[in-house]
Amino acid sequence: MLSPELSNQPEPIAVFLFLTIVGLVLVLSWYFAKKARSAAGYFAAGGSIHWMVNGVAFAGDYLSAASFLGICGMIAFYGYDGFLYSIGYLAGWIVAMFVVAEPMKRLGKYTFADALDAKFNSKGIQLAAAVSTLIVSMCYLIPQMVGAGTLVEPLLGLPHFVGVLIVGGVVIVIVSTAGMTSTTYVQFIKGGLLIVFSVVLVMLVLVKGFTAPDLATIDAAVDKGNITIADMSFTVTSSYNAENINRTFVVLEKNSEKTVWQLMEDEGKPIIREVPFQMTTAQGETFSRIFATGFVSKIVQDGKVVKETGSLDPLSYLRTFMGSIIAPPAKISYDADGSHYTVWFHNEQPGSQLLQPGASNKFKLDPDKGATPQSILNFISLMLALFFGTAALPHILIRYYTVPSPKDARKSTIVAIAGIGFFYILTLFMGLGAMSGGVINVLDSNSAAPLLAKSFNTVIFAIISAIAFATVLGTVSGLIVASSGAIAHDLADRYLGLKINDKTKVIIGKAAAVGVGLLAIVLGILFQGMNVSFLVGWAFSVAASANLPAILMLLFWKKTTKLGITVSIFVGIALSLAIILLSPDMYAVYGLNPDTALIQLSQPAIISVPMSFLTLIIVSLFTQKQKGTLEKV
């Protein structure tokens, strides 16, 4: 049973704004179709995009469903551990800015394979780069489609698969008509709107400040483990003491309706407070009560306990959060009385603790809280993947071909860093606002930002949700252009040497866009329910392992050979995918015991990136006599 604030009743204003944005996207697509008749127009927007527009479009590309929905949700659930993703995602742009931007623009034409192959004209490089582009883009596409389904449920009251179908259908129309030009302008508008309305949302959070919620509690008494409550209209049916987390839960019944409550303390007196739960009995009967949660249980402002703070400036907001007691939800599952329970309990702790690394189970970093060498290695590996993966994402790299010159590529990267960095700072306030504002849907971490907006008013919710939907549209468009470029330009034209003319290449590109779009729809439906950020992490890891060693060595090591590049890309792809597929996280997805996973590491970059570099160096040294040795880039 969902509480009213989490219900999926569509709001007319939300439907109107959604249709307006989708309509705007289609009109833009039609308008720019005339510029997409040549291959340069379709794949690279004719190299005519202004650097400022391209920079904001970069931000639009990068601030995908994973950034807007995923990171806000992770901060709302895990505090600083979620913000670590923001830091890693932004830091990755340094590699793009200082190392990759200008050389990629100088060497390439439509795809990043062009740049890798600029000096070699190697079939192997063309194939490897095309395969890598397709795999990375597909890893990135799936979570976007899943995110679309997640958004459409509360926005329009439609099932998940309908959201996936709408996004897939609209994007196929966009990409198969107008290509990179319309994708760029969609991303420009969306990126700009996303940042502007995120500022509005953060301002609302700061103006509201913190307010202690008026939560329903019942006085309780504990005597030798037995719990009795003051409200006699309820019957205590059972209690469970979860020793590992030192929490006690009580099941109450009233008018045949079950509810689960958590034993807590209020000024030293025992009380119980309701928690969201799902329960399945031995007979297969299910009971649940899911409501929005996450609150601040004790507000301390400038050393004084207060009921509400009023409006706060950004620094005071963070200081007050750190000094207060916050209760984000945390999940526990247990068996009691022949039933299986999943409970999201109020995990009360000092805000200062939540704003430290390793505060949640997301990253286990503190040995006192169960950190292991593997968990620390996973953290380092993820942060490396985020740092090195950004500059190796094909849909980001192709944006360098849409501006007129390397100088414009550099300037557009600075605009991107400014927009993305500013947005990531905002994510911390949106996430903490959701964590302490009673708007977390425990069943869907991705919905924290839209629900935070909904807690202020419906119009903001509708606008934010519609922009989030456009986010998905734009990112999926960019990914499909990158994939269609890999198929039409890298595979059909260059690898297979079909000698196709400009017009035919565009036709093949559009046909490939339709094919990739249909595949993305199917996968988006199949992967429903999988964590969006988890899947995006795959894309970064594979990109960092397969593409970045090849790009960096091509630029900075004169002994690099075509075989070295080819083999290192395939080794990077194979190794990163193998580690992911054999990791404990995936064993859990397969329904197997994670402890029996063949590889006890969930993030592959720390192994696969160095191995890919090593492979390139060794193979290149053994193939120096080839004519394809790099002279100078």
Add this chain to the structure above:
Amino acid sequence: MAHGKSTDWGADKAIGFKTRIGIILFAVYGTVYMLFILINAINPKMMGLESLFGLNLAIVYGFGLIILAFLMGITYSIICTMKENFMNKPGSEEIK
């Protein structure tokens, strides 16, 4: 179809200089970022220490990394633009 760049932008004699500056700035930022990762991994409690404005080191360092990226990007672009304007004047020699 011919393989080559998608647009023409003329010769740039400052490529070597820009590459060197880029690598130096990348190394500086990379070191600051790696230090951040290492503190988180080896001594996460240190991130809880109060630093500037009453905020802990985790927040200050995190915001600092984001702001530093932007400031270094601006600095890099200004230096590169100045060098391009100087080097690409008629009669200037290329920096290798």
